[in-house]
Amino acid sequence: MLAGPSVSAASGPAGRRTAAVAQGAGTGLTAVYFSNGSLAGAPTLKRLDSTVDFQWGLGSPAPGLPTDNFSARWEGLLSAPTTGRYSFSILSNDGLRLWVNGKKVIDTWNGNGGGNNVGGSVNLAAGEKTTIKLEYYDEEGDARVELQWIPPGQSAQIIPSEHLYPVGSPMTPDPVVTSTPVAKAAATPKPAPAPAPKAAPAAPAPAVAVAAPAAKKAARVKPEPVAKPAPAPKPAPAEPVVVTPGVYTLTVRSSGKALEVMDESRTGRIPGQQQTGPKVAAQWRLENAGSGNFRLMVPGGNKVLEVLGSSTSNGAPLDLWPYYSGNNQIWQIEDAGDGYVKVIAKHSRKGLTYKDSTDGGLQQWRYSGKDNQLWKLTPVVEKLPPLMADMGNVPAIGANKMSVYPNPSTGVLQMAYQLKEDMPLGWVLYDQRGIAVKVSDYRRQTSGAHHQTLDFTGLPAGDYNLNLTVGATTTKQSLSIRRPTAEIPAVQEPAK
Numbered sequence: 001m002l003a004g005p006s007v008s009a010a011s012g013p014a015g016r017r018t019a020a021v022a023q024g025a026g027t028g029l030t031a032v033y034f035s036n037g038s039l040a041g042a043p044t045l046k047r048l049d050s051t052v053d054f055q056w057g058l059g060s061p062a063p064g065l066p067t068d069n070f071s072a073r074w075e076g077l078l079s080a081p082t083t084g085r086y087s088f089s090i091l092s093n094d095g096l097r098l099w100v101n102g103k104k105v106i107d108t109w110n111g112n113g114g115g116n117n118v119g120g121s122v123n124l125a126a127g128e129k130t131t132i133k134l135e136y137y138d139e140e141g142d143a144r145v146e147l148q149w150i151p152p153g154q155s156a157q158i159i160p161s162e163h164l165y166p167v168g169s170p171m172t173p174d175p176v177v178t179s180t181p182v183a184k185a186a187a188t189p190k191p192a193p194a195p196a197p198k199a200a201p202a203a204p205a206p207a208v209a210v211a212a213p214a215a216k217k218a219a220r221v222k223p224e225p226v227a228k229p230a231p232a233p234k235p236a237p238a239e240p241v242v243v244t245p246g247v248y249t250l251t252v253r254s255s256g257k258a259l260e261v262m263d264e265s266r267t268g269r270i271p272g273q274q275q276t277g278p279k280v281a282a283q284w285r286l287e288n289a290g291s292g293n294f295r296l297m298v299p300g301g302n303k304v305l306e307v308l309g310s311s312t313s314n315g316a317p318l319d320l321w322p323y324y325s326g327n328n329q330i331w332q333i334e335d336a337g338d339g340y341v342k343v344i345a346k347h348s349r350k351g352l353t354y355k356d357s358t359d360g361g362l363q364q365w366r367y368s369g370k371d372n373q374l375w376k377l378t379p380v381v382e383k384l385p386p387l388m389a390d391m392g393n394v395p396a397i398g399a400n401k402m403s404v405y406p407n408p409s410t411g412v413l414q415m416a417y418q419l420k421e422d423m424p425l426g427w428v429l430y431d432q433r434g435i436a437v438k439v440s441d442y443r444r445q446t447s448g449a450h451h452q453t454l455d456f457t458g459l460p461a462g463d464y465n466l467n468l469t470v471g472a473t474t475t476k477q478s479l480s481i482r483r484p485t486a487e488i489p490a491v492q493e494p495a496k
Contacts, residue, residue: 332344
């Protein structure tokens, strides 16, 4: 492991102050731990981990977390002691994803990892900070995760805490360290010379009137002060737009095209046929995140629009991911004039920018007011799915009058519930073994009647238990998923 903060001192003449830039004043990464293997829902534990260097074995990472089937995310900033190309490796047998400056360098999330997972390399500059995010899950057995880097000309080593910074740390360089100058020895004072005898005052010379030249006379006249022009007023910061939470479409000014993102986890299904491929998220539920900030959420699910890897770079791509309160999943909507708005990522202050697929698709870029960064919000009148019309006859259970329809279903069903006041809530779907197979995020909902479309078409047919937790109250509902099978025509006996 490297020693403490490395300091490069600049020499100077004796007695002057010399300065050096601390190359590592970090304290570690922000860590959140989940009691499931999918980073879903509200975290069980949040803390600062000085390094990612854990060998839990068959134990638990912390009290309140299970010994198996848990997950964790470490996130923050990374600084390098020297300029060069750094490689990364992680010692673990379970699923991993590592991003450095928005670039995914390691991905064994689908179980294709080994003991030492060596990833790609990234160019880093001394003293500069870049984003880093590591996600990890443990299924069963020994749990271990060790985040290492390979600096230029060195061997693999655990990334030390002084080069890791928690979420919210400034991107600016570390504070300047100043050296204390050594005071010079005081010189021995010389004895003061004896005062010379004063000479007798000379007789005053006769006053002679001399006419001052006109130029000198004019020079003695002070010019009138010229008033400085008042400084131009600074432009007022953009005001957040008053947006009512609800479902909207967002169309870009440059081409009139709608903001659409492929959702790989949700597939269309035609009765009697195979899945037709991923659905396109073309409508967005704007959920208030406070202070003019919003989540852009896919209606009927728990995925939101995010900047991949929490990158702060221009050109970083956008995608859908389950909401976990990351600042890269929060957007500020500000007035841009002429009926358009700009959509700014909270973590980077860069704008949502439309690019054609040939140019890399949706990205974030420094906002410059271009037409491909201006968006029009159009409210969508929500229509209840046809299934909701039949829910009036479905019995409601629990304090929050929970009901689901149809039950059994082919995987797409409606859940309805009522809230007497604003309350945080979430749901978990368990299989018959008691393993959580689907988990929503846990967030506050407004009072009143609610309904939600649940898409479980990716799960196998069988019996499940859906638990809706509102505050401290949990309501359990059994449900079944059935897949219709084509009838096999009867084989006719040959005529005798």
